[in-house]
Amino acid sequence: MLKNQAALSEVLKKEGVVAIGTEGKQGTHLVATWNSFLQVIDQQTLAIPAGGYLLTQENVEAGSRVQLIIGSKEVAGKSGPGTGFRITAEASFREEGAAYQVIKEKFPWARAAFLLEIKDVECLL
Amino acid sequence: MLKNQAALSEVLKKEGVVAIGTEGKQGTHLVATWNSFLQVIDQQTLAIPAGGYLLTQENVEAGSRVQLIIGSKEVAGKSGPGTGFRITAEASFREEGAAYQVIKEKFPWARAAFLLEIKDVECLL
Numbered sequence: 001m002l003k004n005q006a007a008l009s010e011v012l013k014k015e016g017v018v019a020i021g022t023e024g025k026q027g028t029h030l031v032a033t034w035n036s037f038l039q040v041i042d043q044q045t046l047a048i049p050a051g052g053y054l055l056t057q058e059n060v061e062a063g064s065r066v067q068l069i070i071g072s073k074e075v076a077g078k079s080g081p082g083t084g085f086r087i088t089a090e091a092s093f094r095e096e097g098a099a100y101q102v103i104k105e106k107f108p109w110a111r112a113a114f115l116l117e118i119k120d121v122e123c124l125l
Numbered sequence: 126m127l128k129n130q131a132a133l134s135e136v137l138k139k140e141g142v143v144a145i146g147t148e149g150k151q152g153t154h155l156v157a158t159w160n161s162f163l164q165v166i167d168q169q170t171l172a173i174p175a176g177g178y179l180l181t182q183e184n185v186e187a188g189s190r191v192q193l194i195i196g197s198k199e200v201a202g203k204s205g206p207g208t209g210f211r212i213t214a215e216a217s218f219r220e221e222g223a224a225y226q227v228i229k230e231k232f233p234w235a236r237a238a239f240l241l242e243i244k245d246v247e248c249l250l
Contacts, residue, residue: 017209019144019194021153028146028153030192032209032249067155069144084142084157124157
């Protein structure tokens with residue numbers, strides 16, 4: 001999934017806000033992290049350190065799909081400066097295993113790895 | 126709403142990605158704009174130029190609430206560099222009126238003003 005998206009690798013090197021959306025009883029719910037916190041586990045899998053994200057976890061465990069928005073004005077897009085991606089994923093929260101170890105080593109404050117199995121990557125711009 | 130959030134005004138001066146979430150039949154749906162595209166109409170109201178956003182409009186018109194994530198690593202937060210906000214809003218798409226004129230003047234390509242009546246502003250960091 002990720003290997004076809006060279007610009008996404010460039011975006012991950014720039015700092016910025018990543019938004020993560022789920023839905024639940026309250027409606028749509030957004031949380032955030034930084035580009036630099038996203039860890040590429042493999043070509044299908046991203047991991048994010050989870051500090052809070054309690055309602056996000058509740059939504060995910062109730063079956064919500066997850067979408068992420070990530071972009072940068074500093075990376076060239078289809079029509080000039082700036083590109084952005086929408087990633088659709090199935091997610092889970094892991095408190096053990098290899099991805100959790102990667103997260104815990106870099107972010108000792110993380111209570112879990114928020115693991116994203118990528119189902120789709122759309123270049124929006 | 127906005128006047129109690131001095132750091133949010135600072136964030137709006139920095140460039141970055143704003144994510145906008147709604148939910149509909151397909152589940153959660155995220156689209157994006159740039160910080161610099163957000164127009165403060167008054168202390169309760171933001172407007173964003175709508176180019177596409179067709180599914181977002183469909184979700185909004187079916188009753189979905191809207192959440193935005195906006196932040197910047199370059200603005201100080203509660204505990205160091207970087208702050209971010211989650212805005213909850215009721216939204217509508219306007220193809221006429223004062224907000225539409227503001228949008229149309231700055232973004233001639235806009236098909237509508239995506240108008241956000243702010244219900245809540247949470248500082249996340």
